[in-house]
Amino acid sequence: MYNTSSYVSQTPSLTLPRITFTDCSEPVDLVFVLDSSWSLMSEDNFAKELQFVTSVANALAEQMGQSRLSVITFSDDAKMAIPLTMYSLTSEFTKKVLDLPWIGGNTYTDKALEMMYKQFDAYQTRGRRSVGVVITDGGSTDPFRTLSVIRKIKEKGINMFAIGVGMSINEEELRMIASSPVSEHKFMVENLDGLKMLQRTLVTGICPGPTKTPICSSEPADIFFLVDASSSLLNQENFAKELQFVVRIVDNIIVGARPDDSRVGVITFSTDATLEFGLSRHTSNRAVKDAILALNFTTGDTFTHKAIDIMYDQFSKFMRRSPRVKKIGFVITDGQSTDPNSLRASIDKVKGLGIEIYAVGAGDFDSQELEMMASDRSKVAQVDNLDKLNEITFKLNLKTCT
Numbered sequence: 001m002y003n004t005s006s007y008v009s010q011t012p013s014l015t016l017p018r019i020t021f022t023d024c025s026e027p028v029d030l031v032f033v034l035d036s037s038w039s040l041m042s043e044d045n046f047a048k049e050l051q052f053v054t055s056v057a058n059a060l061a062e063q064m065g066q067s068r069l070s071v072i073t074f075s076d077d078a079k080m081a082i083p084l085t086m087y088s089l090t091s092e093f094t095k096k097v098l099d100l101p102w103i104g105g106n107t108y109t110d111k112a113l114e115m116m117y118k119q120f121d122a123y124q125t126r127g128r129r130s131v132g133v134v135i136t137d138g139g140s141t142d143p144f145r146t147l148s149v150i151r152k153i154k155e156k157g158i159n160m161f162a163i164g165v166g167m168s169i170n171e172e173e174l175r176m177i178a179s180s181p182v183s184e185h186k187f188m189v190e191n192l193d194g195l196k197m198l199q200r201t202l203v204t205g206i207c208p209g210p211t212k213t214p215i216c217s218s219e220p221a222d223i224f225f226l227v228d229a230s231s232s233l234l235n236q237e238n239f240a241k242e243l244q245f246v247v248r249i250v251d252n253i254i255v256g257a258r259p260d261d262s263r264v265g266v267i268t269f270s271t272d273a274t275l276e277f278g279l280s281r282h283t284s285n286r287a288v289k290d291a292i293l294a295l296n297f298t299t300g301d302t303f304t305h306k307a308i309d310i311m312y313d314q315f316s317k318f319m320r321r322s323p324r325v326k327k328i329g330f331v332i333t334d335g336q337s338t339d340p341n342s343l344r345a346s347i348d349k350v351k352g353l354g355i356e357i358y359a360v361g362a363g364d365f366d367s368q369e370l371e372m373m374a375s376d377r378s379k380v381a382q383v384d385n386l387d388k389l390n391e392i393t394f395k396l397n398l399k400t401c402t
Contacts, residue, residue: 027067027068027125027128027129028067028068028128028129028130028131028206028207029067029068029070029084029120029123029124029125029128029129029130029131030060030067030068030069030070030131030132030133030206031069031070031071031072031084031116031119031120031130031131031132031133032053032069032070032071032072032133032135033072033074033109033112033113033116033132033133033134033135034046034049034050034053034071034072034073034074034135035049035073035074035075035107035109035135035136035137035138035165036073036074036075036079036102036103036104036105037074037075037103037104037105037106037107037137037138038075038104038105038106039107039137039138039168040102040137040192042102043101043102045102045192046102047098047102048192048193048195049135049192049195050097050098050100051098051195052135052195052196052198052199053071053097054094054097054098055196055199056133056199056202056203056206057069057090057093057094057097058090058094059199059200059203060090060203060206060207067128068084068085068123068128068390069082069084069090069093070082070083070084070086070119071097071100072112072115072116072119073100073103073112074107074108074109074111074112075103075104075105075106075107075108076103076105076106076108077105077108077111078108078111078112078114078115079103080115080119081096081097081100082096082097083119083387084119084123084390085123085387085388085390085391086387086390092244106141107136107138107139107140107141108140108141108142109134109136109140109141109146109173110140110142110145110146110148110149112134113132113134113146113149113150113153113177114149116132116153116158117149117152117153117156117158120132120156120158121156123391125391129159130156130157130158130159131158131159131160131161131206132153132158132159132160132161133160133161133163133202133206134160134161134162134163134177135163135165135195136162136163136164136165136169137164137165137166137168137169137192138166138168138169138170139168139169139170139173140170140173143170143173146173146176147176150176150177154179158179159179159185160177160178160179160185161178161179161185161186161187161202161205161206162174162175162177162178162185162186162187163186163187163188163189163195163198163202164186164187164188164189165188165189165191165192165194165195166190166191167190169188171188174186174188184205185205187201187202216254216399216400217254217260217399217400218253218254218260218261218262218398218399218400219260219262219324219326219397219398219399220259220260220261220262220320220322220324220325220326220398221253221262221263221325221326221327221328221396221398222262222263222265222279222315222318222319222320222325222326222327222328223253223262223263223264223265223328223329223330224264224265224266224267224279224311224314224315224328224329224330225246225249225264225265225266225267225292225329225330225332226266226267226268226269226273226304226307226308226311226329226330226331226332227239227242227243227246227266227267227268227269227295227332228242228268228269228270228302228304228332228333228334228335229268229269229270229295229297229298229299229300230269230270230271230299230300230301230302230334230335231270231299231300231301232302232334232335232363233297233334233386235297236296236297238297238334238386239295239297240293241362241386241387241389242332242334242362242386242389243292243293243295244293244389244390245332245360245389245390245392246266246292246330246332247289247292247293248390249330249394249396250264250285250288250289250292251285251289252396252398252399253285253396253398253399254285254398254399255282255283255284255285255287255288256283256284257283261283262398263279263280263320264279264282264288265277265278265279265281265314266291266292266295267307267310267311268295268298268307269302269303269304269306269307270298270299270300270301270302270303271300271301271303272300272303272306273303273306273307273309273310274298275310275314276291276295277291278314278318279314279318279319280318301338302333302335302336302337302338303337303338303339303342304331304333304337304338304343304373305337305339305342305343305345305346305347307331308329308331308343308346308347308349308350309346309349311329311350311355312346312349312350312353315327315329315350315353315355316353319353326356326398327353327354327355327356328355328356328357328358328396329350329355329356329357329358330357330358330360331357331358331359331360331373332360332362332389333359333360333361333362334361334362334363334386335363335365336365336366336369337369340369343369343372343373344372347372347373351375355375356375356379357373357374357375357379358374358375358379358380358381358394359371359373359374359379359380359381360380360381360382360389360392361380361381361382361383362382362383362384362385362386362388362389363384363385363386364384367380367382370382379394381394
């Protein structure tokens with residue numbers, strides 16, 4: 001009955017080798033489509049699906065760079081539990097996944113696949129692969145509609161993995177969902193505990209290529225991030241979206257104390273500006289990211305120029321003088337400055353030091369101020385809201401991995 005080449009039985013004596021790095025240098029948009037119907041029988045069983053998702057995400061975390069992760073759950077209806085642009089950090093993503101509730105209901109797989117299709121269509125970006133992973137323990141309630149949606153997905157070129165759990169699965173439907181070659185994209189396990197056995201196989205399928213340990217080299221830079229903490233952000237959650245954007249940039253440099261490493265400092269600003277930490281405070285990516293994510297929202301006005309003045313002072317005293325070391329400042333804000341005249345004077349001083357300024361805006365406000373702050377227009381980015389910060393990419397060319 002089952003294709004033994006893609007069937008994983010539960011064998012207690014079977015141990016898989018530790019996952020090593022696979023080639024996943026090309027960014028991936030990865031959507032997990034999870035069955036949340038009554039046939040799962042219990043919250044504990046649904047939790048096993050969620051644990052599998054987090055294990056795959058964690059296995060990919062160090063390899064996927066600027067990739068994005070999403071989760072859609074389905075039963076009577078489909079729910080966008082985590083959109084592609086919601087989290088840039090795997091730790092935040094996995095925490096949210098484990099909090100997802102079991103819903104119960106029928107198995108309208110077609111609704112979830114349609115939602116996945118529309119999400120890929122809305123957020124498709126050149127240079128990103130689109131990958132979907134469907135996990136279900138039964139046949140869809142509307143197989144004809146499911147087939148129709150699958151055809152659209154295949155035409156769009158989305159790479160699909162189909163995982164069936166238990167003895168009631170519709171194997172032919174899994175075959176239709178899975179991309180070619182089917183033997184490498186369709187899997188079946190006896191029960192939800194068996195998902196653990198698929199982790200390495202799925203990771204390798206998502207990131208095809210020879211197994212390798214990446215060797216990374218860096219170009220040195222001294223970088224300051226100036227982060228808006230004013231009242232217009234409304235709450236800590238929105239402030240955290242700015243912080244997650246900063247952390248994503250930090251993931252694309254190498255922080256350290258060696259001559260070729262980069263150094264990072266952070267300044268927050270509202271009515272006043274605060275030097276949260278300077279360039280020499282932290283000497284690893286992990287330490288910098290932990291410090292950033294621990295920052296607190298303060299509220300107040302938007303005196304951007306006060307943060308620029310602190311950055312000027314810090315660069316004047318502590319930047320490395322070698323021409324090999326890039327000097328970069330990022331300004332991230334959700335609105336106009338309270339004192340634009342002082343801001344212009346402060347920016348002119350910083351540019352006089354040869355600092356490259358990137359200006360990032362989130363919100364509906366005049367972009368002229370962003371363009372005034374930035375070194376040139378290629379270093380300006382503006383999005384409609386904070387949720388879309390994850391769509392912004394800058395090529396700093398400070399880290400190369402082979």
